[in-house]
Amino acid sequence: MSESADSSAPSPAEPSDFIRDLVAADVAAGRYSRIHTRFPPEPNGYLHIGHAKSICLNFGIARQFGGICNLRMDDTNPAKEDIEYVDSITADVKWLIEGWADHCLGLKPSGATPAPNTVEGKSDFLMPAVSGSESSTGKLEPLFASDYFEALYGYALELIRKGVAYVCDLSAEDTDAYRGSPDRPGRNSPYRERSVAENVDRFQRMRAGEFPDGACTLRAKIDMASPNIWLRDPLIYRIRHAEHHHTGAKWCLYPLYDFAHCLSDYLEGITHSICTLEFEVHRPLYDWFLNQLDLARPRPHQYEFARLNVSYTVMSKRKLLALVSEGRVTGWDDPRMPTISGLRRRGVPARALRNFAQRLGVTKYNGVTEVSVLEHAIREELNTSALRRLAVLRPLKVILTNVAPGESYTLAATNNPEDPSAGTRPIALSRELWIEHDDFAEVPPPKYFRLKPGGEVRLKYACIIQCREVIKDATGHVTELRCTADLDTRTGGPNSGKKVKGTIHWVSAVDAVEAEVRLYDRLFTEAEPEKDGRDFRSVLNPKSLEVVTAKVERSLADPTPGMRFQFERIGYFWPDPQDSRPGRPVFTRTITLKDTWAKVAGGG
């Protein structure tokens, strides 16, 4: 709710890393008129926290150097992509950068495609982006690699005419066989020396739909003996008679990543094309295509950094899809998922994610970041802004025997000790109340500061009570406590300074409202779910979700959507954006409070 409202808070200093250093050097050398990055997901799944790192890097650089970061759908494979993903990706990116880098978001007018033009006597195509700050009245949409198919087709023809690309009729199996292996050179395709005229003709017929799927491909003529497999005459186009989510039935041949990506970058005027480490071996190919073509404008360059891994979760789209499709979570936005939509649904503020990403650093070392770093960033953000409220998750009834039925005392509860301007709210203390079952121990362990038979404890914002009697049911289960209240120890009372070891939270029974509370925990029981090749399904945390019916204070009966709360001594919560209803609140736990007692007690 208040995510952009707090943009006045000091933003941390711009981080420094080897990529930013390279960009800064390019700026200092005057190599580009404007820095232009891009975030190019394939719309075949939801974005996850690993993408968040990339988004923060790419938009962070655009922001820092006064440039733009294009949001581009890298949609060259019609078989895997879907409009559902285009929409979710767009929403996730906008949410993550809102109030921080919206002015750097590069989009384009709906339906726009690259315009042919001439630069310094050379024919060229350019797909200019419209940033959030360059406001336009028209409707904007992300950029799509599929909007460049016509331009890409032209570049492919140029390669053919140069004699560095050819149509190959080898089957998929034979293409594999001819490629060789990492330690064994490949062999030239028998179609490698076709004439330019024949290649042009065949490529045009490929486009015209004369060949079935797989009948032939367009390949770059590079070096079948290269130690880098990606330089062994890589495929440029394959035939796919398939409907594309963005171009419909217009095309039956589709470009492959290596060819499409570098040229998409070029068409958009990208200066720094930042991707993850697994593309490092593709960089010579990225450069090869751009260098073969007679390009009019400065060409982009690719840089690689290590993708993010986080402990106690999995990150690949394939595995996340499996969790969803196998029903192990409720959907892509299940609060236990490491997806951006899952984290959002859990109540994690975008700013916490950005701060997390910033602390990660950018290197070429593939490691695993401990989830505690993320958790810390979330608590840090929520601690300053969340309103404190009293809620009892596992209620135990307490009767204050010296308070008469109907008698009531109004007390002032602090809304946020980190922010005095948040003020106080009145809460009522009366004869019957609820406390946390865990806050009473009939046989207390050593150093137990909470309520025990005969013991004293302070009720937060109220007074000290003493346990006089323990009532149990037939099975010996504690069902009720009879206590006396020392009203002189109330805030402002004559004995308010009296010290007791423990302070517990509580809710007055007459004022309590019932609420469903969803207690989410980490999805896996192992820090590295896939360690030693084991199936991540075998280490799913069976207790990753527990639902309880809590007693919450009346002010929580109809929570404002988007509002963050700290249930004192428990954790951070917010009304579930899907399921919470006025008068029937449903709270989702974003994260627990750090609890040093739980650690001492061995988790409890």
Added chain:
RNA sequence: UGGCCGAUGGUGUAAAGGUAGCACAGGGGUCUUUGGAGCCCUUAGUCAUGGUUCGAAUCCAUGUCGGCCAGCCA
């Protein structure tokens, strides 16, 4: 056994030939009407071996370990 890339406390990262620092985690303390937060203190590190140098985490060599690459996926 081919190529490319990497290696700094438990984890993630700084140090661009000159005092190995920061964050998270861990430990201790202080404060506290949240066993929260804050504040203070603290444990713990340059993969190995040579070389260059007055001086090496940094440069060079060799080795070790790890990641990536043989999709008509991206």
